[in-house]
Amino acid sequence: MNAFVDDYEKISKRQRTLETNDPLDRLIALVNTAKDKIHDDPNSVQTALTGLGKMVKSVSSSIQDDHKELQSSLSKFTKALDKKYSCDMMAAMNPRAFDNKEKLLQKTIALHFIRQGNFTIGDAFAKEAGLDVPDELRHQFMDMFDIVAAMKTDDLEPALQWAKLHRPELEKRGSSLEFKLHRQRFLQLLKQKKDKLAIEYAQTHFGYFGFRHTAEISRLMCSVLFMGRLMTSPYADLLTPGTAADIQHMFTRDFCSLIGLSCESPLYLSVTVGTQALPAMIKMASIMKAKKAEWSQESEMAVESNLTDDTKFHSIFVCPVSKEQATDDNPPMMMVCGHVICKESLQKLCRGSQNLRFKCPYCPQESMASQAKNVYF
Amino acid sequence: MNKITNHDQLLQLEHPFVKIPLEKFKSSLKVSQKHIEKEISTLTNTVSDISKKSQQGDMNPAEVEKALEAIVHRLSNLKRRLKDTRAEESLYSQRTKVRLQHLQEFTTIPTLDSDGFGRWSRVRLNRILVDYMLREGFRETAALLAKSEGIEEMVDIELFVQSRKVEQALQRFSCTECLQWCHENKSNLKKIKSTLEFSLREQEFIELVRKRQTQEAIAYARKHLIVWQETHMREIKKVMGLLAFPPSTNCQPYKGLYDASRWKKLIARFRADNFALQCFTPEPILNVTLQAGLSALKTPMCYIDEHRNVNCPVCDGETLGALATDLPLSHHLNSTIVCRISGQIMNEDNLPMVLPNGYVYSYNALMEMASMNNGKATCPRTGAVYDISQIKKVFIS
Ligand SMILES: [Zn+2]
Ligand SMILES: [Zn+2]
Numbered sequence: 001m002n003a004f005v006d007d008y009e010k011i012s013k014r015q016r017t018l019e020t021n022d023p024l025d026r027l028i029a030l031v032n033t034a035k036d037k038i039h040d041d042p043n044s045v046q047t048a049l050t051g052l053g054k055m056v057k058s059v060s061s062s063i064q065d066d067h068k069e070l071q072s073s074l075s076k077f078t079k080a081l082d083k084k085y086s087c088d089m090m091a092a093m094n095p096r097a098f099d100n101k102e103k104l105l106q107k108t109i110a111l112h113f114i115r116q117g118n119f120t121i122g123d124a125f126a127k128e129a130g131l132d133v134p135d136e137l138r139h140q141f142m143d144m145f146d147i148v149a150a151m152k153t154d155d156l157e158p159a160l161q162w163a164k165l166h167r168p169e170l171e172k173r174g175s176s177l178e179f180k181l182h183r184q185r186f187l188q189l190l191k192q193k194k195d196k197l198a199i200e201y202a203q204t205h206f207g208y209f210g211f212r213h214t215a216e217i218s219r220l221m222c223s224v225l226f227m228g229r230l231m232t233s234p235y236a237d238l239l240t241p242g243t244a245a246d247i248q249h250m251f252t253r254d255f256c257s258l259i260g261l262s263c264e265s266p267l268y269l270s271v272t273v274g275t276q277a278l279p280a281m282i283k284m285a286s287i288m289k290a291k292k293a294e295w296s297q298e299s300e301m302a303v304e305s306n307l308t309d310d311t312k313f314h315s316i317f318v319c320p321v322s323k324e325q326a327t328d329d330n331p332p333m334m335m336v337c338g339h340v341i342c343k344e345s346l347q348k349l350c351r352g353s354q355n356l357r358f359k360c361p362y363c364p365q366e367s368m369a370s371q372a373k374n375v376y377f
Numbered sequence: 378m379n380k381i382t383n384h385d386q387l388l389q390l391e392h393p394f395v396k397i398p399l400e401k402f403k404s405s406l407k408v409s410q411k412h413i414e415k416e417i418s419t420l421t422n423t424v425s426d427i428s429k430k431s432q433q434g435d436m437n438p439a440e441v442e443k444a445l446e447a448i449v450h451r452l453s454n455l456k457r458r459l460k461d462t463r464a465e466e467s468l469y470s471q472r473t474k475v476r477l478q479h480l481q482e483f484t485t486i487p488t489l490d491s492d493g494f495g496r497w498s499r500v501r502l503n504r505i506l507v508d509y510m511l512r513e514g515f516r517e518t519a520a521l522l523a524k525s526e527g528i529e530e531m532v533d534i535e536l537f538v539q540s541r542k543v544e545q546a547l548q549r550f551s552c553t554e555c556l557q558w559c560h561e562n563k564s565n566l567k568k569i570k571s572t573l574e575f576s577l578r579e580q581e582f583i584e585l586v587r588k589r590q591t592q593e594a595i596a597y598a599r600k601h602l603i604v605w606q607e608t609h610m611r612e613i614k615k616v617m618g619l620l621a622f623p624p625s626t627n628c629q630p631y632k633g634l635y636d637a638s639r640w641k642k643l644i645a646r647f648r649a650d651n652f653a654l655q656c657f658t659p660e661p662i663l664n665v666t667l668q669a670g671l672s673a674l675k676t677p678m679c680y681i682d683e684h685r686n687v688n689c690p691v692c693d694g695e696t697l698g699a700l701a702t703d704l705p706l707s708h709h710l711n712s713t714i715v716c717r718i719s720g721q722i723m724n725e726d727n728l729p730m731v732l733p734n735g736y737v738y739s740y741n742a743l744m745e746m747a748s749m750n751n752g753k754a755t756c757p758r759t760g761a762v763y764d765i766s767q768i769k770k771v772f773i774s
Pocket of ligand 1: 335338360362363364
């Protein structure tokens with residue numbers, strides 16, 4: 001891409017020259033000069049006209065050269081760009097798959113903007129597309145963004161109030177958000193060198209968390225000793241700039257989880273996953289097209305998409321023996337040794353007999369099919 | 378860390394993004410250069426003509442002066458006429474540059490987890506949303522979004538202004554604007570072997586027949602259909618047969634020719650040709666990437682209540698899950714085991730552990746639970762409580 005940017009810079013320079021040094025202006029200037037000369041000295045008509053003829057010729061050919069050069073560098077540029085980047089994206093999609101689902105897609109888009117806190121666009125879009133956005137969701141997200149906005153200015157109070165209000169639900173989910181917020185407030189005070197206030201704060205608020213976060217609390221209390229030079233102390237990590245962002249993220253995640261929504265916009269996530277998955281899909285689609293097989297009609301894709309860990313949401317068990325995905329009829333079974341294979345593979349290994357001893361394909365241990373147990377992921 | 382290894386491959390999807398302004402730049406440049414070159418040859422001829430006449434004494438110096446003044450006038454006129462084309466050149470050249478730089482910025486992003494990637498991807502989502510809105514006719518929101526995100530140079534709002542006029546005309550059952558557009562883009566339409574113009578002519582003929590203006594219809598066919606006889610004789614014969622049938626006919630194919638749905642098809646064909654001419658993809662990039670993403674994420678579990686995951690886009694049956702029903706499922710060669718307590722992936726760093734009831738959770742999640750519950754772990758799916766010493770390693774290869 002760097003080479004393209006550099007090459008284009010040259011083209012755009014030429015384009016700007018055309019703007020500032022318009023060939024038409026050059027021609028107008030020539031004719032005007034000749035005209036003025038004749039006006040000043042009518043006897044010079046012949047020389048002026050011959051001169052003009054010559055000049056027009058030379059300026060014209062230089063203009064034409066400029067044009068040709070610009071055209072050819074542009075077409076060279078386009079060709080190189082096409083060669084490197086063009087691809088048949090349409091081969092990897094089914095243009096009919098969203099038929100009659102326009103409203104669903106539009107609803108997803110409107111919700112996306114609401115979830116991003118972009119209420120102006122969300123409302124404008126809902127209005128233009130004739131959609132109803134549930135008020136409740138809107139208000140919930142407005143609350144969330146108000147709290148996040150406060151957090152961005154280091155005001156943790158609204159977040160703390162929210163966390164306290166939802167303490168039972170948060171604890172049920174194993175979230176330590178409330179403690180993390182108190183911890184952050186404590187560190188803010190310490191950073192401002194208000195050790196007395198910090199200790200008072202700890203005395204008022206840490207007690208409740210004593211059981212769950214004993215070690216962290218004693219660490220925090222000890223850091224008071226190093227106030228003013230925390231950066232060079234064993235507690236330097238407490239000041240890492242990322243912690244404020246982390247805690248905002250934690251809050252958003254818990255907030256969304258409590259109202260039963262994902263923490264990332266599903267539209268953003270799907271599109272971003274899609275852009276990463278597409279190159280391999282396009283490649284496969286063009287291979288299949290060459291073989292005259294229809295890509296979009298298959299019930300399962302022909303290529304595996306390498307998802308990142310944060311976009312894997314379901315357990316997939318692929319039997320290491322048969323390479324088939326587990327199903328309700330062919331569930332994963334754990335042998336005595338702890339290795340897991342699918343039921344059908346197990347049946348093959350024991351040749352259909354529940355009490356025949358056979359060796360695990362992955363370790364030396366022998367066992368019987370009757371000893372294997374269902375596992376649930 | 379998820380390193381981005383092949384930036385160029387990921388940028389393939391952005392080919393139209395650069396191509397659209399680049400082609401506009403090229404074509405307006407062609408227009409102005411053509412005019413200037415034509416003008417140059419006229420100028421050369423005129424100057425030599427004047428020179429000859431004055432030499433032969435057919436023109437006195439004052440007349441020469443006047444003639445030169447006329448040339449200047451002509452050139453200035455052309456300059457004025459080319460003002461818009463020049464402005465277009467500069468606009469689209471600048472846009473090409475901005476877009477290339479935006480793509481270059483992408484190549485400096487090292488990983489999928491970096492803030493830079495998130496920022497860049499959000500800009501991309503916004504620009505493909507603007508594209509979607511423009512195509513679907515949601516112009517106000519499109520303009521608002523482009524403005525509020527400061528991405529006006531990355532979207533093509535004005536390119537939809539003319540096409541919208543043509544579409545609106547077709548909706549009013551008028552071919553005039555579309556025929557005018559065909560005329561303006563004649564040579565490019567020929568290149569993509571478009572037969573839109575013929576279909577428009579056919580439609581105008583059909584409308585005359587519908588109104589039973591037989592004489593006018595025949596005259597129209599002589600003038601506008603017969604020129605297509607080499608390539609479209611079959612269609613011409615078919616449509617001429619219409620003269621024998623009233624609009625109320627139930628006889629095919631004539632009933633079909635009279636049908637108003639032909640107008641919808643004309644709109645679709647105009648859109649397709651217009652997109653092809655301007656290097657737009659036939660379908661919105663939003664649909665292309667969204668389909669790919671939904672397919673990559675879609676599993677059979679997404680449609681089974683007990684397996685739903687609130688973070689999975691496809692699991693939402695109200696929106697994306699319903700959109701994904703006609704898409705293929707993801708394909709897997711390897712196992713992925715996701716902890717139902719923490720959502721984390723189980724691997725060598727976070728081993729899968731099985732409870733005595735056969736339910737598998739990650740080591741980290743079970744240990745954290747046990748540390749806060751006096752060494753006891755609760756299976757969230759069955760409610761069974763076990764001592765942490767009862768968990769066993771399970772091997773997934
Ligand atoms: Zn084994
Ligand atoms: Zn799912």
